[in-house]
Amino acid sequence: MSTRKPSKPTHARLNTNVTLTTAFNSTTAAPGFIDQLLNKIPLPRWAIYAILALILLVFLVCILCICIKCCCKGKKQKKKKKPDQQINLKDVNGSTTTALVQPDVDAEYGSADKNRGRILYSLEHNAQTSELTVGIKEASALKAMDFGGSSDPYVKVYCLPKKSKTYESKVFRKTLNPVFNEHFKFQISQADLSESTLVAQVYDFNRFSKHDIIGELRLQLGTVDWNHVIEEWKDLNEPSKFEQENLGEICFSLRYVPTANKLTIVILEAKNLKDMDINGSSDPYVKAQLILDKKKWKKKKTSVKKKTLNPYFNESFTFDVSFEQIQKLQLVISVWDHDKLSRNDAMGKIFLGCDSTGNQLRHWADMLSNPRRPVAQWHSLLSAEQVDSTLALKHSIRIPFTNKVF
């Protein structure tokens, strides 16, 4: 306290506020240097202290702000990391492990990635007893569907188009390499084998949510060489978007006469149609529609057959179609259930044309290569949604200008 005295007189004279400076002097014990420095500042002591306190406060607030910002940034980066990982994983799909793919399960669902894993199956057909034995042996490197990089796999097995029986294997908890060793038996005659498809779908069991499909195997049994023992590994594919349930079959004949530009369709019969009404039956009729340049062009309908799942129509439609048109035409055959009181329901659909596939393409090609001759064939009906999405029809919106004659 005595140290302040030598410098005080000059400063006191400058500031005149002697009482205040002495009040500060009595409470602070600053060393001589700081005291001299403070005395040189042409401000009262209380003001200097107030400024210092303010600076300190601002400094502390700044530090606090920086700390908070750092913490938030850390969290944000953690959140951001996921999408980054997803993008990277997609780029290097082939080399990532199933565990790494786990975070973006939803984003990849339905995509054509090849990391769904593999399945070891066996096949055996006994022609005498018409018994098909499907062995589901094991699966490996399955895609992880759960948090924690694992899955709870089980397999569903059935045969199309009948789908009379669907088997399920046991569920294996928390593994990507389950050993099932289960066998499932189906009754399929030798003749029906060529038209049948075996489907084995691997699912991830979840106790509290929908089971996710990991991948599936689809085998056209008509292409299998039954003279050998069949036991092999196959990659699981992405699940087909639309399940080919048994929607029944339809038989019709096609005839094209190029010289007359006439396409004749005879709707013959349908069988094993789906029951759409409460009485366990349906009231089917068939629509034949021509699509040209992705637009609905012409259509004809058969009569309605009441209360039957196996209707017989034998009704014929003839359309004028030029040779140029027939090459880019699509013929859509659909079966509908007539309802008196509500909207008619689509029971099944197929389309034929140069851009169709399988059985339908074969029928269309047979018609074109046999002009003037009617070619009849049976077809398995597909879901209307499936066919519609394949056709991706343009809606024929009428814009006023299109009617104008230029």
Ligand SMILES: [Ca+2]
């Ligand atoms: Ca699971």
Ligand SMILES: [Ca+2]
């Ligand atoms: Ca009906």
